[in-house]
Amino acid sequence: IIQRTKEGRANVLLDIGFEQELDKQFVIPISGAIAQPSLYINDCVLVRNYEGSVERWLPAIVYVLPHLYSLPPQFYTVQIHSSEIHLINARRNDLMKISRGLYQRICIYIQRVTPPVIIDDNKIVKKSDNEIRLEQIDAKIIALQQKLERMRKDEKKRYKNLEKKIDEQIAIMNDNKNHPSTILPETKSEFSQIPTPTRSPSTTPEIRPQNRSSQITPRSPTPPLTTERIIALGTYVVCRWEDDDGLFYPGEFVLALYSRNVSYWAPGVLIPNRTTKENKDEITVRFYDCKVVQMDMKAKEVIKIPEKKFEQYVDCIIQKEKSIVHQVVVGRKGETKTYMLGTVKERVEDGHHYRIEWYDGTEDIRDISQLYGAFTRQGTFQNKDKVLALDETEYKPATIIQVDKKSLSVQFFDSKREKIIPLEATFQITDEDYYKIIGKSIK
The missing domain is CATH 2.30.30.140 (SH3 type barrels.)
Structure with missing residues (x-):
């Protein structure tokens, strides 16, 4: 890097002698104290490669991991994606882990700048079913080996923790045997020393049955208890006023069902019913984006909210919709059944639609429900x-x-x-x- 700019770009002097201006997200340091996280199968990396005397860093995917007990230097088998795809072995110092999005953007750039290769249909060698089946089996075996290795590490970790707990229990038991004085002796209660008085048969008074029929007097029926207080008419009282009477009035702020297809709720305001025939079970909601919808109160599609909550919801939704601009997304192109990478250029129409520039250079307008990305x-x-x-x-x-x-x-x-x-x-x-x-x- 020979110069930095305020717009998030930098001037870079390449080893081949050319000077180029690049965005900082495409500039990665390769010297100094650089962390080397663990690599797993299907991780995206940049691999150092030499073409003659020129050093290049190419995108690749980790294909095979080194053996657990192999001696250093350990080699990783990676699949390089350049003008042609092939496998090579590389040391860990020659590999730099990158994100999946950066890997995809680099691969798309390589495909754009690489001229198309004309292939003679007569010379195409198709793979047999056995070869395809063997490749699928190899991929499953590699995934199972990786899963087995993780299970072994987890089992070894659990075994060490259990062994540590057993050693602690044995140490406590030995300590109790060597120091019996630490065990508290059983103490008697001070009340256990008080003698219990005994009675002789001669001193026990004799209890004779009595005729209680003469002592029972009839009782009048007891009136039932009541908690209700009788208040006379015309009495001045203090009572609680219920703010929510269960009715909806124009001008109130609500949270209503915006779309039944994706169960999306949005804030809005109640406005007078526009229908000529008055329907007591329907109300009219104008959402924050000025969309007007007739709602059914019996379906419980409307909830009252305070004005402050309405303002908070609207600000949060608008900020979220604006944050998607200039992001890399995955969206449906045209009426096809496939989705591809693209960049959001601007927010159009009612704010829920965006102009997308696909990786092949074409543009299209898509609804936010058809877009996926880091915000998903x-x-x-x-x-x-x-x-x-x-x-x-x-x-x-x-x-x-x-x-x-x-x-x-x-x-x-x-x-x-x-x-x-x-x-x-x-x-x-x-x-x-x-x-x-x-x-x-x-x-």
């Missing part, structure tokens, strides 16, 4: 859940068939093809969205 909340993955999974350069709807700590085994909607995908390369979707994307009714 991820829950716990389970079998048979629906997700958007990365398939080469596109995201496709798929079903989870197996869950691991770092990866998922999914089956895509358009075939019975299975693939192991890292957790970072998936987004959770609902069953309704899944069947809506593939164009089928929900089962």
Whole structure:
């Protein structure tokens, strides 16, 4: 780096002699005190490579880990993504871990600058079914080996903790045997020394039965107890005034169901009913984005909120909608059933739609419900859940068939093809969205 600018960019002098201006997110330090986190299978890295005397850093994915008991230096097998994909062995010092998003952007850039390769159809060698099946088996074996290694480490850690607790218990028992004086002797209560007086049979008075029939006197019936106080008419009283009478009035602030498709609630204001025929069970809500909707009070789709809460909700939603601009997102392109990477350019129309520039240079307008990214909340993955999974350069709807700590085994909607995908390369979707994307009714 030879110069820094205030716009988040820097002038860089390359080793080949050229000077170039780059964004700081594409500048990564390779010298000094750099942390080296642990690497796992399917992690994204930059690998140092030499072409003649020129040093290059290429994007790659960790394919095979070194043996646990191998002597240093340990070598990792990585799959390089450049003009052609191939496997190489590299030391840990020649690998730099990067995020999944940066890896995808670098791969897309390489595809743009690489000229297309013309392939003769007559010379294409197709893989046999046995080769494809063997590759799938190898991938499953690698995932199982990684899972087994993690289980061994967890078991070893639990064994050490148990052994430590047993040693502590043995030390306490030995200490009690060597120092018996520390055990408190059993003490008698001071009341146990007081003698209990005994009675002789001659001193015990004789109790004779008496005729109680003559002593019983009839009683009048007892009136039942009552807690009600009788207040005479015309009495001045102090009572509590209930603010909420259960009715809705124009001008009140509410939280109402904005869209039934995604169960999205939004703040709004009640306005006079616009329908000519008065319906006591319907009210009109104008949402914060000026959308007017008729709501049913019996369906419990409207909740009253204070004015301060209304202002807080509106500010929070607008700030969230503005924060998506200039972010890298995954969205549905056109009417296809696939999703791809793009960059949000601007917020248009009612604020819920955005102009997206896809990685191939085209633009489109998409609703916020069709976008996924860093702002999307991820829950716990389970079998048979629906997700958007990365398939080469596109995201496709798929079903989870197996869950691991770092990866998922999914089956895509358009075939019975299975693939192991890292957790970072998936987004959770609902069953309704899944069947809506593939164009089928929900089962």
